Amino acid sequence: MREITYRQAINEALAEEMERDPRVFIMGEDVAIYGGAYGVTRGLYERFGEERVRDTAISEAAIVGAGLGAAITGMRPIVEIMYVDFMGLCMDQLSNQVAKIRYMFGGKTKVPLVVRTEGGAGRTLGAHHSQNLEAWFIHIPGLKVVMPSTPYDAKGLLKSSIREDNPIVFIEHKMLYNTKGLVPGEEYTLPLGVADIKREGEDVTVIAYSRMLLFALEAAQELAKEGISLEVVDPRTLLPLDIETIVGSIRKTNRVIIVEEDCKTGGTGAEIGMQIVENAFDYLDAPVVRLAGADVPMPKSPVLEELAIPSKDRIVTAVKEMLAGGSSL
Amino acid sequence: MAEVKVSCDEARHLLKQMMQIRQFEDKIMDLLAQDIVQGGSHLYAGEEAVAVGAISAIRPDDYIASTHRGHGHCIAKGGRLPELMAEILGKATGVCKGKGGSLHLADVATGNLGANGIVGGGMGIATGAGLSIKMRKSDQVVLCFFGDGALNLGIFHECLNMAAVWKLPVVYICENNHYGMSVSVKRACAVGDLTKRALAYDMPAESVDGMDVLAVKEAVSKWVGQAREGNGPSFLVCHTYRYYGHSRSDPRVYRTREEEEEWRARDPIKTFSIRCVQEGILSQEEVEALDREVASEIEEAVKFAVESPWPEPEELYEDVYA
Numbered sequence: 207m208r209e210i211t212y213r214q215a216i217n218e219a220l221a222e223e224m225e226r227d228p229r230v231f232i233m234g235e236d237v238a239i240y241g242g243a244y245g246v247t248r249g250l251y252e253r254f255g256e257e258r259v260r261d262t263a264i265s266e267a268a269i270v271g272a273g274l275g276a277a278i279t280g281m282r283p284i285v286e287i288m289y290v291d292f293m294g295l296c297m298d299q300l301s302n303q304v305a306k307i308r309y310m311f312g313g314k315t316k317v318p319l320v321v322r323t324e325g326g327a328g329r330t331l332g333a334h335h336s337q338n339l340e341a342w343f344i345h346i347p348g349l350k351v352v353m354p355s356t357p358y359d360a361k362g363l364l365k366s367s368i369r370e371d372n373p374i375v376f377i378e379h380k381m382l383y384n385t386k387g388l389v390p391g392e393e394y395t396l397p398l399g400v401a402d403i404k405r406e407g408e409d410v411t412v413i414a415y416s417r418m419l420l421f422a423l424e425a426a427q428e429l430a431k432e433g434i435s436l437e438v439v440d441p442r443t444l445l446p447l448d449i450e451t452i453v454g455s456i457r458k459t460n461r462v463i464i465v466e467e468d469c470k471t472g473g474t475g476a477e478i479g480m481q482i483v484e485n486a487f488d489y490l491d492a493p494v495v496r497l498a499g500a501d502v503p504m505p506k507s508p509v510l511e512e513l514a515i516p517s518k519d520r521i522v523t524a525v526k527e528m529l530a531g532g533s534s535l
Numbered sequence: 536m537a538e539v540k541v542s543c544d545e546a547r548h549l550l551k552q553m554m555q556i557r558q559f560e561d562k563i564m565d566l567l568a569q570d571i572v573q574g575g576s577h578l579y580a581g582e583e584a585v586a587v588g589a590i591s592a593i594r595p596d597d598y599i600a601s602t603h604r605g606h607g608h609c610i611a612k613g614g615r616l617p618e619l620m621a622e623i624l625g626k627a628t629g630v631c632k633g634k635g636g637s638l639h640l641a642d643v644a645t646g647n648l649g650a651n652g653i654v655g656g657g658m659g660i661a662t663g664a665g666l667s668i669k670m671r672k673s674d675q676v677v678l679c680f681f682g683d684g685a686l687n688l689g690i691f692h693e694c695l696n697m698a699a700v701w702k703l704p705v706v707y708i709c710e711n712n713h714y715g716m717s718v719s720v721k722r723a724c725a726v727g728d729l730t731k732r733a734l735a736y737d738m739p740a741e742s743v744d745g746m747d748v749l750a751v752k753e754a755v756s757k758w759v760g761q762a763r764e765g766n767g768p769s770f771l772v773c774h775t776y777r778y779y780g781h782s783r784s785d786p787r788v789y790r791t792r793e794e795e796e797e798w799r800a801r802d803p804i805k806t807f808s809i810r811c812v813q814e815g816i817l818s819q820e821e822v823e824a825l826d827r828e829v830a831s832e833i834e835e836a837v838k839f840a841v842e843s844p845w846p847e848p849e850e851l852y853e854d855v856y857a
């Protein structure tokens with residue numbers, strides 16, 4: 207296996223799927239000549255040409271709406287919304303059109319559309335370029351929501367997403383693009399809706415996705431030195447959620463902490479936590495704990511931004527408090 | 536170019552503001568390289584004549600709505616350099632307490648309705664401010680700045696139509712720097728002559744040289760006068776150029792170095808200084824003294840910003856609700 211970045215892994219998935227299927231094409235703002243705001247589509251315009259790698263005007267609603275129109279008439283578009291923060295501009299298209307059309311038409315159409323976007327804090331860009339809005343999308347039946355944390359997952363899940371006949375919101379994280387991981391040179395795909403146990407352990411289950419998964423693994427490493435063993439579960443797909451794997455882990459550890467970067471209130475952790483209560487209440491020895499983003503617009507200041515999202519240290523503290531039977535957070 | 540019909544004081548004011556913006560932006564470029572400014576910043580260098588010319592045509596109690604490239608508008612509307620610089624660093628003394636940063640820069644006290652991280656994000660705000668002015672029976676006006684990139688968003692059309700139907704006192708000012716990030720306006724817009732966009736809303740429109748501070752001022756003065764008299768909105772396209780890349784990491788592969796040089800040859804600060812000196816409005820010494828004065832103001836602003844404290848942790852939860 208080779209070590210490549212998350213950015214390269216996504217780029218490879220795009221290139222391979224475009225090579226494999228001529229119906230696959232990319233459109234979005236600055237995806238062609240520029241190669242994407244975070245460089246993810248670099249080289250694809252040169253390789254596949256302007257027909258299949260299309261720069262658009264700044265027209266988010268048209269990008270997603272036209273993606274849908276192309277998807278239901280024989281193409282397999284991958285559209286890019288530069289920052290998840292801009293999804294508001296195409297939310298009607300996504301929610302009222304993309305997600306519902308198949309159902310409204312009695313199942314007589316398919317929507318092979320991938321909306322790739324990017325989110326998260328970490329670059330001190332302030333309230334319009336740092337959000338975590340996955341909870342918006344998991345509230346819309348008809349969509350699937352994928353948030354990979356590693357290069358391996360990103361590549362395998364994106365390839366599956368492109369082959370899916372359902373609309374996918376695929377959310378990358380700006381702070382992960384330069385992270386590296388092992389990725390096979392050979393072709394592979396990963397199934398949507400299947401969680402991955404990123405580290406096995408006994409004492410507490412930590413559920414984390416996207417960038418927070420990295421923080422959870424760091425916390426696990428640190429706590430291991432003190433003899434505390436975390437099992438780290440990465441759902442990878444938030445909708446559909448692999449609750450079986452999560453319940454399986456909780457049956458073993460009897461304790462669970464959910465780590466999410468999005469705002470706590472009405473966030474993804476609320477949904478995961480409630481599904482745990484519905485499916486694993488009898489196995490729990492302690493209340494479910496959420497470590498989440500603060501319920502505030504993301505502040506610009508680097509010192510405030512850091513406080514607004516969970517950290518390795520907060521995970522370590524929460525685990526210790528939980529094991530000590532102490533107060534929740 | 537028309538004869539320079541300005542007083543010595545006014546010429547000095549226009550030139551000084553343009554120099555402040557240029558030096559402010561050049562300094563931020565330095566600070567970005569040193570990681571003193573973190574994140575990113577969209578710089579206004581090259582486009583100074585638009586903000587300065589336009590805002591010099593309105594009163595302090597008038598409003599502006601700005602963009603993601605908003606430092607220039609903020610300075611021209613009277614924002615204080617130290618507090619602006621502190622905001623861009625994310626310091627507690629910043630004009631938005633370090634919560635907004637470059638993308639949300641706004642000295643609200645000066646009638647600035649804010650920079651905006653969303654392209655076109657200021658257009659609704661400007662239109663609503665125009666509505667408020669009308670409902671309050673005030674004679675204020677709004678200048679709504681936006682880039683050529685915003686022309687292709689739904690909000691642009693929705694706002695121009697609403698303002699035209701209700702005859703709102705808003706001057707819509709398109710800063711056509713010919714690119715929205717890497718996409719040239721030719722590839723993004725079906726019409727070549729952008730003023731045609733106003734035809735659909737039966738709104739008067741005009742194109743102006745955005746590298747000429749007096750030309751901008753003259754055009755904006757005319758449309759502001761119309762708006763104040765209750766004759767409704769107008770659409771002004773200012774042709775200009777951003778000198779730096781879209782943001783720090785932009786290698787500018789979508790445009791040529793020759794094109795950049797052509798625009799730099801028409802630099803708004805250089806050309807206006809030369810005209811002022813040639814026509815005896817300012818002496819060369821005065822121009823140079825102004826440049827030095829601005830340089831020391833910028834140094835002071837940076838010193839203030841760097842030495843300012845970070846926000847206290849409690850600030851995180853302040854200001855979410857009134």
Ligand SMILES: Cc1ncc(C[n+]2csc(CCOP(=O)(O)OP(=O)(O)O)c2C)c(N)n1
Binds near residue numbers: 685712
């Ligand atoms: C709705 C929205 N889409 C995309 C972006 C990303 N973005 C920021 S600035 C920009 C280009 C804007 O071009 P233009 O309006 O011409 O302004 P300029 O940067 O040239 O001053 C883009 C695509 C954004 N901030 N908001």
Ligand SMILES: [Mg+2]
Binds near residue numbers: 712713
């Ligand atoms: Mg532009």
